[in-house]
Amino acid sequence: MLRLENVEVYYGVIRALKGITLEVKKGEIVSLIGANGAGKTTTLRTISGLLFPKRGNIYYNGKNITNIPPYERVGMGIAHSPEGREIFTGLTVYENLILGAYLRNNRSEIDSDMKWIFSLFPRLYERLNKPAGTLSGGEQQMLAIGRALMAKPKLLMLDEPSLGLAPILVEELFEVIESINKKGTTILLVEQNANMALSISKRAYVLETGTIKIEGDAKELQENEEVKRAYLGA
């Protein structure tokens, strides 16, 4: 579904991604794990088109999307819930969700998707007409994910969805992510909480300073001594 080939991304003169090759297959949950600054967020931003690679190619459903602008990628089914939530704080919860569906026109489908999101996150419905900036951190995270889902994505990228959430909420959140995946959405997940991420993923990539260090089946990585030591705190 998605394939990155030798993707190199620069911030000015700094090479943030040093030739990344990875693949996400239809229906999978794939995790990117790694320390801060390893290039996880940069990878997602490159896939969604906020950053453009200097070298390498990105293929989506067989099509080379390397130079396609970000808004067209959304139309192709790539949604990105960015790091730090990045909800529109001055807009209401409802307006945030409607913008998630910016490129969609079928009113009844949008309404039914919004109902589905309220069933996943009932808190959002209670706060529907409040400015999003007044939400708690957890609610903002729900909104960011809900907003990305409103695009009806085929590929959903989540950047640190558990960041700053209470442990009980994290459990709930990961259940929701699994249920979204079961409904047919492919998921690319970036997480600090490597244990949790690996437990719901099919496959995973371990990033280190802009390169892929280890890749493989998520279950195997959970048993991998090196991964355990560096990222699972065991």
Added chain:
Amino acid sequence: MFSLPYVTQQFINAIILGSIYALVAIGLSMVYGILRLINFAHGDILMIGAYTGLFLLTIYKAPFAVVLIVPMVVGGLIGVIVERVAYRPLRKAPEVALLITSLAVSMFIENLAIMVLSPRPRRFLIPSFLSRSHFYGAINFRNIDVLIVLLTIILVIVLTMFVKKTKVGIAMRATAESINTSYLMGINVNNIIMLTFAIGSLLAGVAGMMFASKYGRIEPFMGFLPGLKAFVASVIGGIGSLPGAVVGGYILGFAEIFFVGFLPPQLSGYRDGFVFLLLIIVLLIKPSGIFGQAEKREV
């Protein structure tokens, strides 16, 4: 002290002037909201609107409805062209480059107008039914004044509804908050920026018509001072905020008229100086303005 009719008259004058400032300030403020650009060329769109109106009136003897609408369209079009040609190539450049470019665009338009239209001021005569005056004792106003105020109110309401209720309006507010996140929603940010320039310049175009109708005289530099004052108005209201621009415009209109109307006549000459003194005071006391929020910058 001052008689009631006199005070009422000053009130009316303030509302008329404030309406024009409000219309110009809206465009300036909206553009700032998205690009963080103080568009110095904004006032020159006002001049273009006024000249367009003049030619329609004198050469084509067009009906006044046309004379109102065409300068809007022309203003909007010029705004879009300026954005496309001068500002869009600088999308990734530092903000200061954009600011300096807008100064250059302003000088370019003004000097082009001098070359093409001559620097000579021209009389701007409106149809007689619009210059007809109404007298209520010592109070008087003209039909054009009523039109200016009504049109401003209608345009502000329509624009507010658009920005509040429509999907594109919501996208405009989103883009003002974060360009990158707007991209992730599938918003074509360039189109939104273009639309913002179109709307703002359209309002400046019609404000130019109003300005010319009110003062009866136009010249290539006529947009400079209203442009600067609209900037003051939007800072007072909180730059980037739509209701802020409107409120700021009216506050400025009132301040200016009252300064002239209620202080000793010797001070009248300092009218413009007073406006900028007001700017300095606002910047000292509440730099974010009435409706403004403290700046949250994206890096």
